Amino acid sequence: MKKFIKIKQLDIYLIKSFIGPLLVTFFIAIFVLLMQFLWTYIDELAGKGLSTGVILQLMYYASATFVPMALPLAILLSSLMTYGNLGENYELIAAKASGISLWQLMKPLVVVAIILTGVTFYFSNNILPKANLKMMSLLRDVRQQKPTLNIREGIFNRDLDNYVIKVGKKDKDGKHIENVIIYDHSNYGPALRITTAQNGIMETTPDQRYLVFTLFNGMSYMEIREKRDDYYTIPLQRIYFDKQILHINISNFAFQRSDPGLLKEHYKMLNISQLQYFIDSLNNDYQNIQDQQSTMIAMTFNNFWIYIKNDSTFKTNTNVSEHTFDSLINLLDDIHRREMYKMAADHILNNANMIDNQADLSKALKKSKAYYEIEWHRKFTLAIACLLLFFIGAPLGAIIRKGGLGFPLVISVLIFVIYYIITIIFEKTAKDLLISPLMGMWLPTFILLILGIWITIKTIKDSPLMEADAWLKRINNFNKFFKKLFRIKNNNNVNNIQ
Numbered sequence: 001m002k003k004f005i006k007i008k009q010l011d012i013y014l015i016k017s018f019i020g021p022l023l024v025t026f027f028i029a030i031f032v033l034l035m036q037f038l039w040t041y042i043d044e045l046a047g048k049g050l051s052t053g054v055i056l057q058l059m060y061y062a063s064a065t066f067v068p069m070a071l072p073l074a075i076l077l078s079s080l081m082t083y084g085n086l087g088e089n090y091e092l093i094a095a096k097a098s099g100i101s102l103w104q105l106m107k108p109l110v111v112v113a114i115i116l117t118g119v120t121f122y123f124s125n126n127i128l129p130k131a132n133l134k135m136m137s138l139l140r141d142v143r144q145q146k147p148t149l150n151i152r153e154g155i156f157n158r159d160l161d162n163y164v165i166k167v168g169k170k171d172k173d174g175k176h177i178e179n180v181i182i183y184d185h186s187n188y189g190p191a192l193r194i195t196t197a198q199n200g201i202m203e204t205t206p207d208q209r210y211l212v213f214t215l216f217n218g219m220s221y222m223e224i225r226e227k228r229d230d231y232y233t234i235p236l237q238r239i240y241f242d243k244q245i246l247h248i249n250i251s252n253f254a255f256q257r258s259d260p261g262l263l264k265e266h267y268k269m270l271n272i273s274q275l276q277y278f279i280d281s282l283n284n285d286y287q288n289i290q291d292q293q294s295t296m297i298a299m300t301f302n303n304f305w306i307y308i309k310n311d312s313t314f315k316t317n318t319n320v321s322e323h324t325f326d327s328l329i330n331l332l333d334d335i336h337r338r339e340m341y342k343m344a345a346d347h348i349l350n351n352a353n354m355i356d357n358q359a360d361l362s363k364a365l366k367k368s369k370a371y372y373e374i375e376w377h378r379k380f381t382l383a384i385a386c387l388l389l390f391f392i393g394a395p396l397g398a399i400i401r402k403g404g405l406g407f408p409l410v411i412s413v414l415i416f417v418i419y420y421i422i423t424i425i426f427e428k429t430a431k432d433l434l435i436s437p438l439m440g441m442w443l444p445t446f447i448l449l450i451l452g453i454w455i456t457i458k459t460i461k462d463s464p465l466m467e468a469d470a471w472l473k474r475i476n477n478f479n480k481f482f483k484k485l486f487r488i489k490n491n492n493n494v495n496n497i498q
Helices: 002-040 052-065 067-088 092-098 102-144 271-311 324-330 334-400 407-431 439-461 468-498
Strands: 163-170 176-184 192-204 208-222 226-228 232-235 237-250
Touching: 002 052, 002 067, 002 407, 052 102, 067 092, 067 102, 067 192, 067 334, 067 407, 067 439, 092 226, 102 468, 176 334, 176 439, 208 324, 271 334, 334 407, 334 439
Parallel strands: none
Antiparallel strands: 163 176, 176 192, 192 208, 208 237, 226 232
């Protein structure tokens, strides 16, 4: 009973030791990935006058899309740290001395890893598609957003459609301006209006839809080109004013949200049932194209055969039913034979072009289907990776016996980068239709499985994986083996010569 209570207390202690590093490393991974995201898109975000709310919303959706990558890395690193701390503080040795095996020490965290695997699958299937849809839609709107209207001193500004504006001087408040020139082409006709003013006030309306110029002590010129018979007249209208208010529409500079539904059929925006629906639809389309190709070739040959049978050359002197295709062609004279060959060549060329077009369409459908199948399998492989990385991290932590964020961080990042590179390589190969999506997505997971089983077995058996003397002994054994093999080969060569 006491031993049972001690084991329960030990389980609680292990879970607490694991949860802390898991949360810390998870949020650190999210932060690093988010900074990398912002660095990638900084050029598209800067200078567009986006509100803080829009930027925070984009960061929130982007952070949600990073969870499937950050959680496996956090599980790997936290398991390394947890069992590394146990080894560094000699708690593993004390547990083994008390009759508690490494497997018993891993059991409570295996349960936690299984729960996290289920959470990852639920997140990937239900939350991630919505987060991808929101983020990609918002990111597309940000990319289409025009830069902020910035009217600077002494420079002609052409950002506004149909307007060219020059301000000679601006006060520090950004509103009071002097020596203003405005070229107005907004009438879309031959008219040109030029407005000049000594000073004025420039501001936007509260809804950010209009730029309002309140101008003082100025003049407006209006030139209208009119055609009179064979010549043009250019009447000039000049108006002096003490005060004039000019409204310019700048609503196209305001940030506008588009309909997220435009991207809802993208494979990254779908859950498993939706992905399966599109996969089945693409399968049906592909099968229909294959059936059309077969039917088209058969119909073309039959139509050509019927045309030959109905040709007037054979109606009077030949029993067509008694002849084959080749024998009928041989009965034709040279003129009709050339016509038949030309017609056959035209049919073959048309069929070849149609088959090429349908082959391109079939390849496009297969490639599109591969993308949907890859995303379907990813829902499962991401979840399974969490469990497998735990079975790699926990035994490695018990072997290296180092806690903290130093050596475990290096080992975990190295393992995760190798796994990520392998995943990218196989996924790219599957997208290029060189291997099936099933193989492309599950081979990296299978490699993780083999590695995790091997490390776990070696650790439970107390194999000296991280001891330099053990590796040096293995290397020496290999050297001795190859030297012995080389010596036997040389002796055989000498005997053959003799």
